Amino acid sequence: DAKTTQPPSMDCAEGRAANLPCNHSTISGNEYVYWYRQIHSQGPQYIIHGLKNNETNEMASLIITEDRKSSTLILPHATLRDTAVYYCIVRVSYTDKLIFGTGTRLQVFP
């Protein structure tokens, strides 16, 4: 699986959009971009995934650049409960393991 690079930490004001970047310059054509988050003392939680088109669900939006070498996870209206570590992962869909990096620690403040 390709390696990802994320900033170690970010801050966001409550109610504002949180934009979390991820670089995956060595991504292969059959690898998807997945995002998980981990709230303190809990297991990771799936957020969203995509291949090359932008994706949106009830939790977030995923914007993938045309060359697929980077992506951005967008939480449109961050709340205090969105404070967590966010992991960007690239993997071949339908394969077994997730390879986590160290993620981005997002702190949402009032």
Added chain:
Amino acid sequence: GAGVSQTPSNKVTEKGKYVELRCDPISGHTALYWYRQSLGQGPEFLIYFQGTGAADDSGLPNDRFFAVRPEGSVSTLKIQRTERGDSAVYLCASSLNARSDEQFFGPGTRLTVL
């Protein structure tokens, strides 16, 4: 509905002892995964089961670690002759099948080896 459950939530043991960690996946999920998470790090893959068989055990660090899933549901991760370096949170996840995109994680078992 019920999510993935793990027991115990905390386990403290002494160096050299044997421990068992249990995972109850979501009912009907055929794929089950074990990960280990050290402080400040992301989870690290250990082993993956599809049904009763271990489909990928490439993440097990050495032969002191072993996992079983005899009936294709509950899984037990077994660690022999524990070492202080085994201290971590052990996470279990399940998914509907091997082709599922989403893995559902349990809360983890915090293992402390003194």
